[in-house]
Amino acid sequence: MAISSTRDDAHPILVLGANGKTGGRVLARLRAAGHAVRVGSRSTEPRFDWEERATWKSALQDVRAVYVAYQPDLCVPGAVETVTAFFDAAAEAGVEKIVLLSGRGEPEALDAEKALQATSLDWTIVRASWFFQNFSENYFLDEIVAGAITLPEGLAPEPFVDADDIADIAAEALVGGRHSRKLYEVTGPQALTFADAIAQIGQATDREIACQIISKEAYALALAEAGLPPDVAGLVVYLFNTVLDGRNTPVAHGVEQALGRPPRSFAAYVARTAPSGVWGAT
Incomplete structure (x- = not known):
């Protein structure tokens, strides 16, 4: 991927969510191109914490652009209010550009988009839903490795997107x-069903991966019994019930519009990921 060679070492780019699937990839691309970057997290200096607004000013000092991937998700209570306040703080600090990772089909994410568009900042919004990498970097990985995945009933097909495209x-x-x-x-x-996606992974790894479908109520109970923190379990259930109800099944064309090429396919992702051994036998 070729990105602009325009550099400004005195004014770094702040990457929020750099430990996440998209943030880490954005950070790697910027560094590879020689851009000055600043990672915003609770363990960096200067610190950045979404829940401690006092940390925002130092993290934003001299920054020219910010990648915003709000964690855990823009749909959680209070997220829109928090990112709206952050956009205002960024504008006050002299930031020129915000790139926002938004959630496809999430009403709260749309509110966050509108809040950004209402500011004086330049902006780009990338609206996405389920990533290919949810199957290899967390969420479903442990179950796939174990050879059996459990999902709630009624999930619509999803046109999963590659975090690398984002x-x-x-x-x-x-x-x-x-x-x-x-x-x-x-x-x-x-668009693929989850069962289709799991079947492709099974075929590529020469493994039988069972896909069990249970009621939504039983699934919520299973998450709790598995020891998932209530807020995380609640987020998973919300996303399954909201963005996987069919509203996101139609294919969108943002990757081609932005990059002038087709989006990467799930089959290509599986082909390049299976040899890593992350899913077990190949």
Whole structure:
């Protein structure tokens, strides 16, 4: 991926959510291109904590652009209020550009988008839903390795998107003007059921991976019995019930609009990921 070579070492790019699937990839692309970057987290210096607004000023000092991937999700209570306050703080600090990772099909995420668009900041919004990497980096990984995955009933097909496509767009938008005030709704090239996705992984790894479908009530109970913290379990159930009800099944064309090429396919992701051994036998 080629991104702008325009550099400004005195004014770094702040990456929030750098430990996440998209943030880490954005950070890697910016560093590879030689851009000055600042990681915003509770363990960095200067510190950044979404829940401690007093940390925002030092994290934003001299920053020219920010990648915002709010954790755990824009749909959690208080998230829209928090990011809206952050946008205002960024504008006050002299930040020029915000690139926001938004949630496809999430009403709260749409509110966050509107809050950003209402500011004086330049912006780019990448609206996405379920990533390919949810199958290999967390969420479903442990169950896939164990050989059996349990899912709630009624999940609509989802056009999963590659986090690398998101990072390609975001990195370009942070350092160049071509994506100014653009909103890209991104998906993969086709919608798949979860069972289809698991079957492709099983075929690539030469493994039998069972896919058990249970009621939504039983699934919520299973998450609690598995020891998932209530807030995390609640988020998972909310996302399954909301964004996987069919509203996100249609394919969008944001990747092609932004990058001039088709989005990466799930099959290609499986083909390149299986040899790593992350899913077990190949």
